[in-house]
Each structure stands twice: as C-alpha cells, then as structure tokens.
Amino acid sequence: MLEVRHGHQKWSITQLARQSKVSRTLIYYYFDSKTDLFRATIEYAVGRAFENVRALDDRSADPPTIIAAWLSNHVNKYAEIHRFVKIALDFRGAHEGDPDIAKTIESFYIEERKLLSRIIREGIKQRLFKSVDPNRMAQFISTHLDGCMVRSVILPDFDLKGAVGELHRRALEMLGYSGQTHLKLRRR
Secondary structure, three states: OHHHHHOHHHOOHHHHHHHHOOOHHHHHHHOOOHHHHHHHHHHHHHHHHHHHHHHHOOOOOOHHHHHHHHHHHHHHOHHHHHHHHHHHHHHHHHOOOOHHHHHHHHHHHHHHHHHHHHHHHHHHHOOOOOOOOHHHHHHHHHHHHHHHHHHHHHOOOOOHHHHHHHHHHHHHHHOOOOOOOOOOOOOO
C-alpha cells in the first residue's frame, strides 16, 4: 500500500489509482478526499484487528484463553496490525487536527481496553485471577503490547513472537493465574 511505504503525505490519489489499476473517478466515487480514504483505511484496520477475538469472545472461551487469543492475534495478524501501527504513526505526523481520524484510532484503544477489562473482570469473578484493578491491568497489557508492535515497526529483526510471549507470561503472573494457557503464535 502506498500509505504504508511512503507515508500519507507523500502519495496522491492519482498514484494510488495507477498502482491499484482503477480510475481516479472510481476512488472519488467512494471517497471524498485522500483524508476520507485514510480514515476508511484506519476504520477497516481497526475492524480487522478485533475480528478473530470477537469470534472467540462468545462467552464459551475462558478469560485466560481470550487474553491469549488477543495477544496471539497481534503476532498472527502481524502484517495487518503492522500496517495499522504505521498508519497511526503516520497520522500523528500528518493529521493531528482531523478529529474523525483521531476518533477512529482512539476507538481501537477504547474497544481494546473494554474487551480486556471485561475479560479480566470475568476472570476475577470466576476466581481464575486474583483481585486486581481490571482497567489498570488492561492498560498495562495494551501499553506493553503497543510497545512490542511499535518496536517491530522500527526494528525489523525484533523478536515480536518472543516479546509477546513474555508479555503473556508476565500478565498471567500479575493476574495470579496458575493454569496453562498457550499462545498460538504463527508469524515471525
């Protein structure tokens, strides 16, 4: 994708149309501007990031399994999430003033925090986890996972799989979980 390789400011709708082998008119039929297309791309990436975990989160999976799935999702869907991270970082450099794009990016973190907080709360209720502040623990997981993802963007040889595995072990340790839950990591 152009916005991933070159940054949002460095490509044009004409270049995108040429590379995608579609007409500019077709792109403008669906999107009012480059910023509108950028926002739609972010919305799509946010939706895809949650797709797998939503499928698991049908109340039949236990909280440790859902946390493991969320963390695994970031490794297994590395290419998509890697693009989302690059797009979000590009946004900060180019679109600070666009509230719609900022809300779309923020929606990812709000939904992530809600998901993790609810799962942690459920694990406490089921006595799988010790009593912790679910919101603070969700923030800890989210922040450290972000660090792993951003580092993987900056350092291509970074061991994302190992780092996410270590985050998983530390999070379960902090939650006082003593059972077995394995990350199913495929990529990198």
